[in-house]
Amino acid sequence: MEVFLGIPAADGTGIGTAFVIPDPVKRAIPQHHINIDQINRGWSRFEAAVQTVTLGLSEHLDSLSKTSEQDRAQREVFETYILMLEDPVFKQEVREFYENQLFNIEYTVQFKAEEYAAKLRQAGNYYLSERAQDITDVFGRVLDEMLDIHPFDINTVPDGSVILATSLSSADTIILSKRKIAGLALSEGGVSSHVVILARNYGIPTVVGLEEISKKVRNGETVIIDGKTAEILVSPDRETIEEYKGKIREEYQRKLSLRSFLNKPAETKDGTRFKLYANIGTPEEAEVALAEGADGIGLFRTEFLYMAQSSASLNAAARSFSEQTQFEAYKSVLQIMGNKPVTIRTLDAGGDKLINSVDLPNIEEKNPLMGLRAVRLSLEYPNILKTQLRALFRASVYGNLEIMFPLITSVDQVKECLELVNVVKQELDAEKIPYQADTPVGIMIETAAAALISDCLSKVSDFFSLGTNDLTQYTLGIDRENQHVSGLYNEFSLAVLRLIEMTVRSAKENNVPLAVCGEMAGRQDSVMVLAGMGIRNLSMSPKLISSTKELLSRFTIAELEAISAKHLNNL
Numbered sequence: 001m002e003v004f005l006g007i008p009a010a011d012g013t014g015i016g017t018a019f020v021i022p023d024p025v026k027r028a029i030p031q032h033h034i035n036i037d038q039i040n041r042g043w044s045r046f047e048a049a050v051q052t053v054t055l056g057l058s059e060h061l062d063s064l065s066k067t068s069e070q071d072r073a074q075r076e077v078f079e080t081y082i083l084m085l086e087d088p089v090f091k092q093e094v095r096e097f098y099e100n101q102l103f104n105i106e107y108t109v110q111f112k113a114e115e116y117a118a119k120l121r122q123a124g125n126y127y128l129s130e131r132a133q134d135i136t137d138v139f140g141r142v143l144d145e146m147l148d149i150h151p152f153d154i155n156t157v158p159d160g161s162v163i164l165a166t167s168l169s170s171a172d173t174i175i176l177s178k179r180k181i182a183g184l185a186l187s188e189g190g191v192s193s194h195v196v197i198l199a200r201n202y203g204i205p206t207v208v209g210l211e212e213i214s215k216k217v218r219n220g221e222t223v224i225i226d227g228k229t230a231e232i233l234v235s236p237d238r239e240t241i242e243e244y245k246g247k248i249r250e251e252y253q254r255k256l257s258l259r260s261f262l263n264k265p266a267e268t269k270d271g272t273r274f275k276l277y278a279n280i281g282t283p284e285e286a287e288v289a290l291a292e293g294a295d296g297i298g299l300f301r302t303e304f305l306y307m308a309q310s311s312a313s314l315n316a317a318a319r320s321f322s323e324q325t326q327f328e329a330y331k332s333v334l335q336i337m338g339n340k341p342v343t344i345r346t347l348d349a350g351g352d353k354l355i356n357s358v359d360l361p362n363i364e365e366k367n368p369l370m371g372l373r374a375v376r377l378s379l380e381y382p383n384i385l386k387t388q389l390r391a392l393f394r395a396s397v398y399g400n401l402e403i404m405f406p407l408i409t410s411v412d413q414v415k416e417c418l419e420l421v422n423v424v425k426q427e428l429d430a431e432k433i434p435y436q437a438d439t440p441v442g443i444m445i446e447t448a449a450a451a452l453i454s455d456c457l458s459k460v461s462d463f464f465s466l467g468t469n470d471l472t473q474y475t476l477g478i479d480r481e482n483q484h485v486s487g488l489y490n491e492f493s494l495a496v497l498r499l500i501e502m503t504v505r506s507a508k509e510n511n512v513p514l515a516v517c518g519e520m521a522g523r524q525d526s527v528m529v530l531a532g533m534g535i536r537n538l539s540m541s542p543k544l545i546s547s548t549k550e551l552l553s554r555f556t557i558a559e560l561e562a563i564s565a566k567h568l569n570n571l
Contacts, residue, residue, distance in 0.1 A: 001236045004210055006185070008230040009196040012205035013247050016182030018221040018234070019161035020214045021168070025149050027140070031107040039098065042105035046094075049145035053138070054085050080131070081138040090116065106146055113139035157181070162223040164214045173198040183225030185213050185232050197469075197519065198281065198304075201541045207232060258546035262293045266549045270556040274531070276548055277343075277539035279517060281305075283329050286336040289542040293549075296340035296400070297333065298539020299465065299517040302388070303349050305329055326391035334399025343402040343465065343515075343539075345444070346388055348374045374407030379416055389424045396436035403441045404465055409449040414460045417441075446470035446518075451499035458510035465539070466503060468518025468526075472496050491520050492529070497568055504534050515539055524551050531557075532564025 034042065061078040084090070090112075098108045113135055120132035144151065157163060159180040167188040173195050183205040189195050199206040205227035217223065217234050224233040224244050233240060266274040277298030278289030282305065289297060305326070334342050378385035392403055405417050421441060428435050445451055446467030454464065472478070472491045479485065490496070507514035515537035520526035522540030527548055530538065540548065 001240065002216075002234040004185075004213060004216065004232040004234070006207040006213075006230045006232065007209035008228055009186075009189070009208045010184075010199040010204060010206035010227050012183075012203060012227045013244055013251060014162060014182035014205045014225045014227075015241065015244055015248070016160045016162040016223060016225075017158075018217050018219055018223045019157050019163050020217060020219050021154075021157070021163060021165035022152055023166050023214070024151065027143060027147065027149055029106050029110050029143065029147075030104060032104050033102050034104050036102070039102075043095070043098065045146055046105050046109060046142070049142045050085050052145050053141045054082055057082050057085075077134075080134050081141075084131075084135060084138050085142070106143060109139055109143060109146075162225050164210075164217050164223075166212075166214055168195050173202075183207075183223070183227070185210050185217075185223070185225060187211055187213050197279075197541075200519075200522070201279065201281070201285065201543070203543050255546075258550055261546045261549040261553075264293075264549060266295075266545075266552055268531075268552050268555055268557050268560070270558075272557045273536070274552060275515075275537045276545050277341075277515065277517075277537065278542040278545065279539050280333070280542070283332040283336070285542065286333045286342075290336060292542040292545045294340070294542055294545055297337060297342040297344075298515055298521075298537070299404075300330075300333060300342065300344040301348065302326075302329075302345060303347050306347075306349070323387045323391045323394075326388060327394050330392055330395035330401075331398045334395055334401060337399055339400055341400045341402055343404050343442075343517075344392060345404045345406055346375070346385060346392075347378055348406040349377055375405050375413055375417065376407065378405075379413065382420060385417070386420055386424060389421060390428070393424055393428060393435040393439065394433060396439045397434050401436065401439050402463065403439060404444060404463075405441075406444045406467070407446060407470065408443040408457065409447050411453070411456050411460055414443060414457065418460065442513075444517075445503050446474070448475045448499055451503045454503045454506035455510065458506055458512045461512060463513040464503060464507050464515070466500060466514065466516040466518060466535075468496070468500070468516060468520040471499060471518065475499060491518075491526060492567055494568070497529070497533075500530075501533060501568065508534065513537070522548065524548070527551060528555065528560055528563045529567050530564075531555075532560035532562070533568075 057078050061075060061082070064075050064078075066075075093116075094108060094112045097103075097112055098105060101108070103111070117132040117135045120135065143149075157179065160182055162183040162185060163181060164185045165187070167186055168184065173184075181204050184195075184199055184207070186195070186206070186208045187210055189208045193208075196206055196208065205225050207225060207227060207230045209230075210232060213232065217232075221235050222241070224236050224240070225231075226233075226244075226247075233244075236244075266276045268274075275295045276293075277296045278285070278292065278294035279299040279301070280286055280289055280297055281301045286297060330344060333344075372380060378388075389403070392401065395401065403421075405414065408414055418441065425435070425437065440462035442463035442465060443450070443457060443461045444465050444467045445454060445457075447470065450457060451471070458464070468491055472489060472493070475496050476488065476490065476493060478489050504514060506512070514535065515521075516530055516535055517539035520530060521538040522544040524547070527538065528551070531552065538548065
């Protein structure tokens with residue numbers, strides 16, 4: 001038996017079969033001139049690749065239901081791709097360029113596909129813009145075939161696996177959430193990375209910081225993962241397996257005992273009430289939140305709607321996420337939650353959350369976490385935000401909606417967003433589309449800038465939500481996705497706590513409702529500190545709600561205040 005020690009990320013114990021996910025191969029297109037006598041050989045390779053890709057798409061198409069609404073989007077993608085591959089006009093253009101310029105066939109295909117896509121994007125037509133992305137996607141698959149690059153399909157991971165990988169994308173994690181995965185063992189990623197946050201949401205035991213773990217374990221080996229102690233046990237003996245099976249049974253019994261708190265209010269020993277909300281990333285998770293006794297949704301991460309689309313095999317995520325599609329998602333969550341409040345955050349893309357969409361630019365940035373992300377991206381491309389706001393306000397009549405803007409750093413940003421809100425309201429009025437006019441519009445406090453001017457922001461915001469993950473990251477200057485500095489990431493830093501305290505004070509003085517929706521809201525040690533600081537609204541993974549209720553029931557407010565004071569006076 002081998003034991004590997006990493007960094008604890010998501011609690012829980014799992015036993016399963018190792019499944020090693022290979023590192024992605026980056027497509028590199030060579031560029032060189034060829035001789036005339038090489039033309040036919042290169043063209044034959046191109047046609048063979050086209051045929052292989054077409055056959056694969058046809059097989060996928062045949063496996064999909066012709067009547068299922070769920071399969072409709074995938075069918076449309078596959079059918080469009082096949083039509084493009086069979087387009088004689090485009091093929092002829094590729095052939096003429098190939099013969100005239102005498103560049104190698106791989107470069108020729110890439111050049112012509114990108115050239116054609118650029119023309120479609122510049123046509124000023126929404127439909128043609130979508131087709132531009134389809135062109136680059138499908139001929140990208142042809143190039144992969146020619147270069148013998150075969151991207152890994154996350155859908156092939158069998159149930160019961162302990163996944164070992166260098167890293168996973170948020171989209172991959174969302175796909176895995178629909179399966180019975182025993183655990184995640186990753187080389188990269190911090191304890192507050194989005195992959196880890198999602199793993200906690202889905203109850204997947206996770207360990208990070210395992211150096212080159214995917215190279216040290218073979219497929220098929222039995223693996224035990226302990227998310228609490230951050231241990232990975234490979235090829236354990238029977239006695240060890242039985243020991244950990246006992247641990248899993250204990251965890252299950254603990255979960256059963258917490259069920260008694262499901263229908264109880266969240267309150268301290270001396271009767272101080274709290275509201276516990278759920279963080280979700282997909283409409284389906286709203287059902288889980290309701291089942292776990294959430295008082296509402298404190299954070300709906302809408303960017304994960306885009307990411308989740310990649311589960312539709314190929315590149316459905318590259319398609320435009322339309323107003324109607326968004327409307328249906330928001331309406332669904334609001335209806336599930338009934339009268340309970342649902343706070344939906346506008347798109348928080350960029351940084352470490354990369355989204356492949358025709359609506360969003362693919363921007364290379366040296367420091368993306370400091371770059372064009374979240375509300376900055378939305379204001380740079382206001383049509384994206386406007387589309388989302390229209391969908392949100394249309395959905396507002398189906399429940400108790402609150403809209404929230406991420407990564408605010410100035411009053412002017414909020415005013416810009418509110419101007420767009422007013423434009424959307426005027427449009428809906430003109431179109432006689434019903435909406436809830438008094439829908440609260442608030443902001444996230446997740447930068448030091450926002451905390452420092454929280455008194456000013458309170459004048460233009462209906463509510464605050466403290467995003468402690470980014471607040472810690474930006475205050476301490478630490479990339480929370482980087483395992484090399486994970487030891488420096490400290491939410492209990494005096495600097496972070498003072499910024500939280502400042503925000504709490506501003507919110508109280510200006511009668512602005514305040515919640516915490518970062519990872520601090522779901523960890524037992526930090527819940528006690530936040531409660532003692534006066535915070536009464538916490539939003540967390542649905543799976544943590546019952547245990548948080550149990551925790552609060554063990555303390556009086558005076559005891560929690562004493563715990564907070566100790567941390568705030570830690571000079």
